[in-house]
Amino acid sequence: MPKIKTNRGAAKRFKKSGTGRIKRGNAFTSHILTCKTRKRKRNLRSSSMVADVDQKNIARLIPYK
Numbered sequence: 001m002p003k004i005k006t007n008r009g010a011a012k013r014f015k016k017s018g019t020g021r022i023k024r025g026n027a028f029t030s031h032i033l034t035c036k037t038r039k040r041k042r043n044l045r046s047s048s049m050v051a052d053v054d055q056k057n058i059a060r061l062i063p064y065k
Contacts, residue, residue, distance in 0.1 A: 010061035014050065021044040021057050 026044040038063060039050050050058055 001032060004063045007061040010058060010063060012063055014058055014065070016062070016065055017049070022055055022062075023047045024050050 013024065017023050025047055028036075029041070029044045036044075
């Protein structure tokens with residue numbers, strides 16, 4: 001069986017947690033930050049989990065991570 005190639009774009013965006021779920025960063029953090037509140041920007045800094053319906057597809061993109 002040949003090795004599976006990792007999708008490099010996905011590898012930069014997603015990581016696996018200790019329990020095997022997939023973590024992601026939040027959107028809306030790169031520009032137009034003046035109209036967003038301090039609290040909102042602070043909460044966007046933390047990572048969150050990928051939705052359950054997307055877990056399987058993203059796990060295929062990053063098989064060895």
